[in-house]
Amino acid sequence: MAIGNFDGVHLGHRRIAERLLERAREVGGPAIVFTFDPHPVRLLRPSESPPPLTWTERKAQLLKEIGVDWVVAYPTDQRLLQLTAQQFFDQIVVDAVGARAMVEGPNFYFGHNREGTIERLGQMTDQAGMTLDIVRPVELDGQLVSSSLIRRLIGAGEVAAAATMLTEPYRIRGMVTHGAGRGSHIGFPTANLEAIDTLLPAVGVYAGRVPLGGKLVGAAINIGPNPTFGEQAHKVEVHLIDREESLYGEPLEVEFLSKLRDVRAFGSKEELIAQLREDVSRAREIAG
Template identity: 85%
Template structure:
């Protein structure tokens, strides 16, 4: 089932089931617990499991200066949710009209009338409606009056920390993509367009695809092991995020070296999955020192990507 952008497009088969509302940024273990309960309720009702999310995040419109970079783009989020078993994803275009709806209006127009939900599943920190006036306590009362069931799913705790999108964002921003992956349902991924770079990598035996127009959170400056989904395969990759101080360049760039694979990718979109940080970025005393380190980086990245995750 494709992503639904407008409620007028909602097929009859997406009505009358169980519904969860939220941003689901990153699709982490806490989201998976919500989806698991959502699927159980949908099976009991013999109806669909529907996730209603927002595109963009409401904070982008309400407080753009406070809006953090997202962990997932909409299509990626939908793919991850569908992999968990969700039947229908509504990515509602966030606009001022939606944000002006009171909690009761949102519940009546979207949950009851448009989706026809018979059950809801939410986390304990769920808010909805204008100025976040719709609390969990209000939702309990609304669903009771509507004859619907409501499940409040407890958060997931991992190593003494509550799994959340904000925590995962901090980990990725610090370069700890491996720990972030333990909290996500799939390793962290970015996307961008491949553009022409200086071409220096090819002259020393390590050609790279240079990524621009990245619309999600960029991991910290460093060298990473990862994978690239390409032509139906998962290709091992070594990724450099940062400047090239050895050659006197200080602009931050994203350069992806495909391991044991040669492809012409200029002008194409490319997704890159991060598995582990290998090292920091530093200046080398000579080209030979740089090449020796790159060989080591590629060997480690090949090993890590080959082990899977």
């Protein structure tokens, strides 16, 4: 059993999951990740709660791709948050899950007021006759891979750098709604995305992909205002490359591969069209 938020499912999480699989094989049981929905900070300190990097189903999908057998997404509530470290260990780890081995990172805390340290967990697992593995963090280019670092990169538009630290390129999801329809009139129809529940990359134009019909379809994505037409509202507009799909009212996932450029105003509609052709050409090449 491994407990944690696993937000984003990055390379450090993969290292934990891989050790978890080794231990599960040794004890002859399933590899279980126990996570929380929502993140406890959302209830404890809402004003300090950062937007998540993954929604629960995506998190489970990414962990299953690594090989994890079960992902338990516990519905976080006040009862859970009031459990002492010992109560959490006894009620969740021992009684509910029946864990025989635990795997955690070095900065793991649990129980009310984060009173349960990794040292305390070691004492509890020893007393319960379990093994405890502490997995060292992953370092990339001199930086420790973490959800907070990845969040900063994505917030700055550095989605390609973030992708090197994630097990899969960064994705958002939302519902497709009707927009102004300008894209269709100039030959670049877009799906307008709303109700996005994860962190949005910085304002800019991106190359990406969209999962459709079991395939990943290349896309050019615009995040931000449309200054050429005097629109200041921030939008998320997704142009599917070489595809025309009616997606209104449907959920859509969008994967970000690379930032192409900043958003800027153009002197004419013709200048904008020329730039969009270049954007789509580059996005097509990056998306493969």
